[in-house]
Amino acid sequence: MKSRSGRLFRIFGHAVRALADQKGKTILMMLGTAVGIMLLTGVVGLSRGVEKRIEEVMAFMGPRSGMVFAGGGRLQSAGARAGSGSTLKLQDVETLRNKLSDRAVFSATLRREGVQVKYEGQAWETAVFAVDPDFPIVSDWAIAAGEPLDYHDEKSLARSCLIGATVARNLMIEDDPLGKKILINRIPFTVKGVLEAKGTNTMGMDMDDCVWTPLSTGMRRIFHATSIRMVRFKVREGYSIPEVREEVERILKEAHKIKEGEEIDFTIRTPDFIAKRIMEMTRTARLVGYSLAIVALLVGGIVLMNILLLSVSERVPEIGLKRAVGATANDIFLEFIMESVSVSVLGMLLGIILGFIPLLLLPRLMPMLPMAFSFKSLTYGFIFSAAVGIFFGVQPAKRASRLTPIEALR
Amino acid sequence: MIELRGVKKTYYTEGKETPVLFGIDFKIEEGDYTAIMAPSGTGKSTLLNILGTLDKPTEGKYLFRNRDLTELSDDELSRMRNKSIGFVFQLFNLLGRVSVLENVLLPLLYAETYPKEARERALRLLDMVGLGDRVHFKPNALSGGQQQRVAIARALINEPDLLLADEPTGNLDSMSSEEILQIFDEIHRKGRTIVVVTHERDVALRADKIITMKDGRVFSEERTR
Incomplete structure (x- = not known):
């Protein structure tokens, strides 16, 4: 069994090597995932910011407390305006x-x-x-x-x-x-x-x-x-x-x-009400963010798949050679799936780094948007990018592995 | 070591039958240097693909050390190629994006176990083919003859039982061809079994035995010495 895993590692190393040898393609393949994960990092950061702000309100007011202020009208948050009169x-x-x-x-x-x-x-x-x-x-x-x-x-x-x-x-x-x-x-x-x-x-x-x-x-x-x-x-x-x-x-x-x-002529504020208001205020931003992230990941996945398909047809002789020297159909499948997953995980890492742009920039443009970095974006990013890599890598990898040695060597 | 018994191959494309091999029988003994001579279009490539387990016969048996390879699965055949057969192609088939050394090591990528001394073995083989000073070059920086020598080193990295060469000098000038054939002579002297497929008489004459094919059948078998 040890030898089996050693072989997997060698094939993985070779797949990563192939990515390094084709930098232009690799970068193109990474881009979609990177943008998707950047947006995801931003929107997860926004969600975390919302949570944090609500926690602050809860901690400030006490979770079972409420406040009644003199004066009516629309108060943005507790204590923002102390009311107009002594009602x-x-x-x-x-x-x-x-x-x-x-x-x-x-x-x-x-x-x-x-x-x-x-x-x-x-x-x-x-x-x-x-x-x-x-x-x-x-x-x-x-x-x-x-x-x-x-x-x-x-x-x-x-x-x-x-x-x-x-x-x-x-x-x-x-x-x-x-x-x-x-x-x-x-x-x-x-x-x-x-x-x-x-x-x-x-x-x-x-x-x-x-x-x-x-x-x-x-x-x-x-x-x-x-x-x-x-x-x-x-x-x-x-x-x-x-x-x-x-x-x-x-x-x-x-x-x-x-x-x-x-x-x-009075205003009542309870933490759950304020939490609801904050959630409502940020709902659109979160919805748009998640939708854009998903669209970017899908588009990125399709781009990745097409470039990988192109790469498979360009590398038919290489596949033939590898089959001739002993690669099984499954080895070829794994090699391309590993390329696809590696490239999207690389895209994820780039996306996490780029994700600091919305995280740092948005609060300046829109101070009311609470943003905070969350390690959740790493977890989500990894899961989503690996899923994109596997899902969109399957077709090219299948195509590569289905080539018979003589077809590929011709 | 190798025995073909009544090997037939028929291709089926769009409902049309194209028979290519009509029943081939021959034996190759351990340590033999055999040339298969065949003009183009006589099923030469098909026979070579079958010998190299890249393709399966439609009918007949292919015994390799008394084991019938026609019964093996695709994965088993891959393992067989990896362990027991080394290929030398007419067009060298090197991987252009990696170095000479990595090209030689390529078959070991798919080996069950990676020998500890793999790198030393590769360097020794490159020395043997006279490329000890080119190990970090990319293939396209080498001449055709040099590229074919890299391919020979690659074919030997797994210490295969059988070295199979398909028109190994077909794309080379006469000087480079001679170098390649001398390397084959040396490999043969060390006891490895070699099968060379060629249509050139002077290439075939370097072997101990020449099998001549005609129209998908064995036409003649002759000893050269």
């Missing part, structure tokens, strides 16, 4: 809680960047969140030390706060933060607890660079607001997110007295 009231959150607390947890949030915090000589600019007591549940955020903000803090407009690890470090109170009095916008707050460190999120933001105050205190003293911009919610296990989303929409429409056909 969300605290009363809306109460209404949602009263009707849906069995299915979801709601939390009103206000957020502002670039607020100055101070402790003794140390100053730092950070993001301040005014949050109600359910916010840790909704955002999956635990307390690392101290106590959470509770309903008592909320009711009494307590000047207590929770700080993130980055803030603690920059105010140099990370060794013993609890009970320290810090200034937020020059108003004194007592540090009641430290938030669990979350590190950097997928967008590169430092999640630990924040301070939380009770919602009531924050609205009154920092945001000077009477309405809210956003309500976050988290659907409880066992309930469907799209259903809860529909309920939220129905209840808010009723509360805002919006009649059938009128434009709504």
Whole structure:
């Protein structure tokens, strides 16, 4: 058996050698596969980019969470526009809680960047969140030390706060933060607890660079607001997110007295909805990409087949000679199939390299298209190019192997 | 070593029968140098193809070392050619895109086992035919006589039982022809069985035995010495 495989290797080596000896033909035969695999690499990259963007959205929002923004209209993605007015009231959150607390947890949030915090000589600019007591549940955020903000803090407009690890470090109170009095916008707050460190999120933001105050205190003293911009919610296990989303929409429409056909003054975003939007936005591009790749592979395969057929008729004397010195019909078949598969796998390698062109270029031309390199394109590329090589190589290889020695030597 | 018994060959094309060989009988002994003399159009190529197992007789037996080759499959015949027969063609039939050395090694591509000393053997053979300094040349850089010498080295690489030559000097000038025939003499001296098919009397005279064909039959058999 060892000798058999040795023989296969020798024939394979000879097939590759034949390709090297006929560079012009080889390049022509490679071209179709190369273009096909280039397109395939691009479109697989696009699909991977879409997946990645959806994963980011999921990670950012939490897979079971949703957001309600003040203001209607078409938001491209979460937080792209914070709504035009203050159409969300605290009363809306109460209404949602009263009707849906069995299915979801709601939390009103206000957020502002670039607020100055101070402790003794140390100053730092950070993001301040005014949050109600359910916010840790909704955002999956635990307390690392101290106590959470509770309903008592909320009711009494307590000047207590929770700080993130980055803030603690920059105010140099990370060794013993609890009970320290810090200034937020020059108003004194007592540090009641430290938030669990979350590190950097997928967008590169430092999640630990924040301070939380009770919602009531924050609205009154920092945001000077009477309405809210956003309500976050988290659907409880066992309930469907799209259903809860529909309920939220129905209840808010009723509360805002919006009649059938009128434009709504709030926007609900859930990760599955955003994922759907991203998929829809890229569907055409993916469809066109896959179709072009398949057409290119087919056309490339047909070109490969025809050049190989030409090569077979040019090499009839060579085939005759090989049959005379002991090649079996099967050896001749294998030799040409190996040429065909090798050439299309070579085309694949070229295609993968060329595939970096759409991967690098498209995001520049169309920034909304998410692109990412995926090793899947290697797997797919190999499978598709080998399939093209075998499928379109069979006919030329058969023709070559069916020549009898005397026909070929004539 | 070789025996043909009542070998007939008829070609069938478009329902038409064309008989070419009408019953050939002869024997070739181990170590013989035999010439088959036949004018063109007398079934010479057909006989050669049958001797070389490139074609099968319609009727009759072809015994090679007491084994009837007419019963073998196409694959078995390929293996037979690979192991036991070396071909020298009138038009040399070298592979133009590879070197002289690779041409000589070509039959080993299809051998069951690749001998370790293949390269040395090829170089030795090229030395023997006087081309030791041309091993990396491409065939088209050589003269006709040199190309035929490469073909002889190729025919011997598998150490075949039978060396079969079809008009080996048919495309060569007289000087090159003489060189080729001298190489055949030397191969014969070393004990290999040789069959040369030719229509030239002076080429045939180099052999020990001449079989003359006429109209698809053996006309005469004569010893030259």
